[in-house]
Amino acid sequence: MELFYSSDIDSSFLTLPKDESQHCIKVLRHRSGDEINVMDGCGSLMLCRILDASPSACRCAILSSEPGFGAHSYTLEMAVCPTKNISRYEWFVEKAVEMGVDRIVPLISSHSERRSVNPERLFKIALSAAKQSLKAGIPTIAECESITDYLNSSRPEGLDMIAYCDSSLDCSKRQSIRSLLASEAEESRPIRVLIGPEGDFSPQEVSLAFEKGWRPVELGASRLRTETAALCAVSAVYLRFMP
Amino acid sequence: MELFYSSDIDSSFLTLPKDESQHCIKVLRHRSGDEINVMDGCGSLMLCRILDASPSACRCAILSSEPGFGAHSYTLEMAVCPTKNISRYEWFVEKAVEMGVDRIVPLISSHSERRSVNPERLFKIALSAAKQSLKAGIPTIAECESITDYLNSSRPEGLDMIAYCDSSLDCSKRQSIRSLLASEAEESRPIRVLIGPEGDFSPQEVSLAFEKGWRPVELGASRLRTETAALCAVSAVYLRFMP
Incomplete structure (x- = not known):
């Protein structure tokens, strides 16, 4: 199934952005009257009919809409420090x-070597992955934020976990992400996971997280890179809610 | 910890290969008498003393050896069709x-677009990842093999799983990889997972796998790329044996 994307929607009509219009009309050679599938990035898949096959602003009528297309059953926010090599992130x-x-959420730790990301580029990657995996929702890519600001901001009552490596910190309360998810995760309870940079969090950052109620978790015996640790946490949640 | 690699070992001495010798002596400027850590790729970490700081063939005495360094508790073979874009593999x-x-095992399906890999390059990537994650064992990278030959070869009594997408096949017996691992995986029982190419397995390949006792599994509701599906399966096993 070929998916297009538009956020330019008014009631029962929408316009594809320039690059999507070009792909739809110039590359795939769709014509007026053709039916195409368009995602709104917020979870809805719309069956549309092309009214104006403009290669710069393709205009469509929305015939029907299916909310929650390709949605998952849990709510997951990943707060992950950008890696030095951005392609890993x-x-x-x-x-x-x-x-x-x-x-x-791209988080900046006091140990972070990279302190900025290009949100437009990350959005494009997320959009492309959502299309590929047939999901009509694209995750929000937040602005970069310092860990301190992030931890100090208010939060709903969710399951908040921090994964860190520093063995000099008190690890007695730390359990595996698998076992914590098994005992405490529920579909209705938002999950957040905090993953540090290559040099790990500072002890102050870990302490602040504890103060704010974040639960220490470990990701198994292997020493994982930042991006692998982050994906391991996503997999753990994905598998937790697998039938 | 800096890890070097050598497979050129005779009783209590070893020689680093050329690129490792150069890195050790030229880049890190180690001298005769220095102690370094060397992995043998088969699971042992050896503490060594440099005898001859040659930048082309650094010779060392083995002071002690620790088997199973960074080893995991399970046995996992991943038989995965190479992706069209080799960087994904x-x-x-x-x-x-x-x-x-x-x-x-790089497997060739009748639907495979890529029918070869460069095993030396894959070995180098595996070696680098093993060093980075502090594991003294490097997985075997097998030669490319057709799915038919692979399935027809004998096997020990393990837990063999095949993940496929084709919904026209009989899916009634298919359960999630999570639930099958939860009920049947044991540390002493070797696990194998078969992951198809971008175009999925052919129905004949899936039927042959069933005949040979492979169990059908699904990897959750998301439509995952080949390499993501393969890593999802590795994560599922890794998480299954997490405390």
Whole structure:
């Protein structure tokens, strides 16, 4: 199934953005009257009929709409420090979208070597992965935020977990993400996971997370790269809610 | 911890290969008398003293050896069809090694677009990932093999699973990989997972797998790319044996 994307929707009509219009009309040679599938990025898949086959602003009538197309049953926010090599972070975004994630927050730790990302580029990667995996929802890619600000902002009562490596910190309360998810995760309870940078969180950042009620978890015996740790956490949630 | 690799070992001495010698002596400027950590690729980590700091063939005495360094508790073989874009397959190899895998078999399906891989390059990626994740064992990278030959070859009594997408096949017996692992996986029982190419297995290949006792599994509701499906299966095993 070929999926197009538009956020330019008014009641029963929509317009594809320029690159999607070009792909639809110039590359795939759709004509006026053709039916195409368009996702709104918020979870709805719309069956549309092309009214004006413009290669710069293809105009369509919405025939029907299916909310929650390709949606997952849980709510997951991944707050992950960008990797020094940005392609590793982009890879994480792609794979997380394929499995299912609702929001990705690029966090800046005091140990972060990379302190910025290109949100438009990450959005494009997320959009492409959502199309590929037939999901009509694209996760929100948040602005970069410092860990301190992120932890200090208010939050609903969810299941908040922080994965860290530093063995000098108190690990006595730390359990595996698998066992914590098995005992406490529920579909109605939003899940957040915090993954640090290559140099791990600072002890102050871990302490602040504890103060704010984040639960320490470990991701098994292997020493995983940042992006692998992040995907391991997404997999753990994805598998937790698998039948 | 800096890890070097050598397979050129005789009783209590070893020689680093050329590229490792150069990195050790030229880049990291180690001298005779220095102690370094060397992995043998088969699971042992050896503490060594440099005897001859040659940048082309660094010679060392083995002071002690620790078997099973960074080993995982399960036995996992991943038989995965190479992706059209080889970098996606290389990415899978890297991530699978980080989590823990024992053997990777590049399988050729009748639907495969790519019918060969470069085993030396995959070995290098696996070696680098093993070093990075502090594992002294490197998985075997098998030669390319057709699915038919692979399925027809003998096997021990393990837990063999095939993940496929084709919904026209009988799916009534298919359960999720999570639930099958939960009920049947044991540390002493070797696990094998078969993952098809972009165009999925042919119905004949799936039927042959059933005949040979492979169990059909599904990897959740998301439509995953080949390499994501393969890593999802590795994660499922890794998480299954997490405390």
